[in-house]
Amino acid sequence: MQTIPLVNPDVRKCSELLPVMADPNCLCEGPAYEMFRGLSNNENDKDWLLSHQIRYDITRIPGRIICGEWIKTKGHYHQHAPDSYAYTEIYEVLEGEALYLLQKQDLSDIILVRAHAGDLVLIPPGYGHVTINPSKETLLMANLVSSAFTSEYMPFEEMQGAAYYLFADGKISRNPRYPDTIPHLREVTCHGKSLPLPFPQQTLYSCIGDEKCLDFLNKPGSYIEEYKKLYLFT
Numbered sequence: 728m729q730t731i732p733l734v735n736p737d738v739r740k741c742s743e744l745l746p747v748m749a750d751p752n753c754l755c756e757g758p759a760y761e762m763f764r765g766l767s768n769n770e771n772d773k774d775w776l777l778s779h780q781i782r783y784d785i786t787r788i789p790g791r792i793i794c795g796e797w798i799k800t801k802g803h804y805h806q807h808a809p810d811s812y813a814y815t816e817i818y819e820v821l822e823g824e825a826l827y828l829l830q831k832q833d834l835s836d837i838i839l840v841r842a843h844a845g846d847l848v849l850i851p852p853g854y855g856h857v858t859i860n861p862s863k864e865t866l867l868m869a870n871l872v873s874s875a876f877t878s879e880y881m882p883f884e885e886m887q888g889a890a891y892y893l894f895a896d897g898k899i900s901r902n903p904r905y906p907d908t909i910p911h912l913r914e915v916t917c918h919g920k921s922l923p924l925p926f927p928q929q930t931l932y933s934c935i936g937d938e939k940c941l942d943f944l945n946k947p948g949s950y951i952e953e954y955k956k957l958y959l960f961t
């Protein structure tokens with residue numbers, strides 16, 4: 728794949744992360760991470776993505792510790808698609824290392840997926856997600872998502888972040904605003920560079936043009952049984 732020039736990012740400011748940090752009063756200034764949204768390599772791919780209501784984004788998260796925590800995305804849920812299941816999303820680590828914290832909206836399941844360059848990580852319907860860069864190196868990751876989706880930040884802001892905080896000294900602590908009955912954070916096995924069918928089995932950019940491979944993004948309700956099998960193993 729030709730390298731896509733990364734220009735004109737949406738910048739998430741560090742101050743915007745304060746409402747989701749363990750210590751919301753800590754000092755955090757300047758840019759936190761950059762989001763390059765709606766990318767494509769050429770007009771053909773651009774048209775295909777537009778006509779299939781899909782967006783390809785790249786996010787660059789520097790290696791940084793913020794208020795004692797590894798740098799992380801703000802965190803959001805996805806709203807429901809017309810089939811009444813929440814939109815899904817798929818990530819690919821391009822460079823560096825990532826931890827994806829996924830929490831089901833009813834809090835019945837909270838999981839952590841560790842991923843390295845080339846690995847694919849799918850966000851099943853109904854799971855909010857936060858990406859953490861647990862290293863001093865820059866994390867570069869791509870995602871494909873329905874362009875009809877919007878991010879719902881409020882649930883994370885109201886609870887001051889996800890159910891668990893990951894600190895740079897290795898400590899993981901439950902966010903005290905969540906009930907103490909929530910499940911423990913279970914680390915699940917990453918599927919690597921290929922997910923079980925019908926999900927992508929190749930680098931995300933090369934899925935552009937393959938209708939079948941990306942159908943799950945706009946029709947989450949059609950794959951419920953397949954999502955259930957994804958993160959069974961710890």
Ligand SMILES: O=P(O)(O)OC[C@H]1O[C@](O)(CO)[C@@H](O)[C@@H]1O
Nearest residue numbers: 739762784786800801802803878
């Ligand atoms: O919106 P947040 O929580 O800051 O997370 C940013 C991520 O979400 C996306 O908007 C897609 O879910 C990506 O562009 C980006 O990686």
